[in-house]
Amino acid sequence: MADTYVAEPDLGFIKEVGALGGADLKKCYQCATCSVACPISPDNKPFPRKEMIAASWGLKDKLISDYDIWLCHNCGDCNTRCPREAKPGEVLGAIRAYAVGEYATPKALSKAIANPKMLPVLLAIPAVIILVMGFIFNSFGLNWLNFSIPAGGEIWQANFIHNYLVDIIMIPTFFGAIAVFALGLKRFLADMHAQAVADGKAKDEKIDFGKVGQAVVSTVLTIIKHNKFSECGENKERSTAHMLVLFSFIGLFIVTNCFFIAEWVLHIEGPYSQLNPVKWLGNAAGVALVVGGILLLRNRMTKKDQASSYWDWYLVGLVLVLGLTGMLTQMARLAGMAGISYTLYFVHLIFVWSLFAYTPFSKLAHLVYRTAAMTYAEYTNRQ
């Protein structure tokens, strides 16, 4: 006699997936058109139909550990072909949002970041940290937060908020985010492997580290070249926006590290000349971030087949504000507008801190979870 499987639906999960952008889930009548239409779904156990079934049954644990949800690149081809307008691509996006919240710790922060009403509080946190830390260091006579800069002097952001203060705040935040990711990733990898073995998509055998290395290289190349996006039919143009944002973040990361080494190792203080090649890279990356953000915004506003949730808008807003405040801070400095430049810099730092601290809880976490899932799929030869 066949084993009996008793599904234990998590009704709260179904409700949350709906709130995160998968509200049309219930319209699905499981025709499988979406799995056929998806350009990147494998032949063996294709997505997203099976995820639509599992989601409508409320199988939370099965879904959050299903690496197929991360192989989806939200191209929308399935959305336009679904005869019931159930928007399977959106449902997968909502499940990914839920999964990020499940794997990130603390959960209360996940909930706060998913709640638009909490945004002012979340942005106030870095503002308070900068001010309080600045006043503390000032009380020791360090003058790292300076509101009385003499008029007519050189405009330099470090005169207002010293680079040491910025580093002391940002570096622990950055490594804190890495730690949150590490904890989440550890659980995700274990769950993903157990689920893949249970589903017959992988074998429970000894890890071949050589093969892992090959899978990592292959996945990174696929991501850099945006191969998966180019397979999309409906939303091909997302590739350009995504590429600009990804490369701008990589560029800005390089620039930040160069200036960090210049300051702490070589003891070269700014402001740095506009002719400095690292500045060129920073400016190019900044422009790419703004243009990428505008394209993301346009894409979200013009695509009628894709419903955009707060989860999506948060990322678009973050990218745009980061890019604009960064570029405008510099432009105001070059134009000699000290007050505006310093104010914009303060806002920019609030968003930089938010980028670091909230990324493991936000849509940007896909950078880690999708890379892990794609690497695992490559390693296990998912076809």
Ligand code: SF4
């Ligand atoms: S989501 Fe749409 S296309 Fe996919 S199985 Fe359901 S009804 Fe069919």
Ligand code: SF4
């Ligand atoms: S959104 Fe695109 S990648 Fe994702 S399941 Fe649908 S067709 Fe496939």
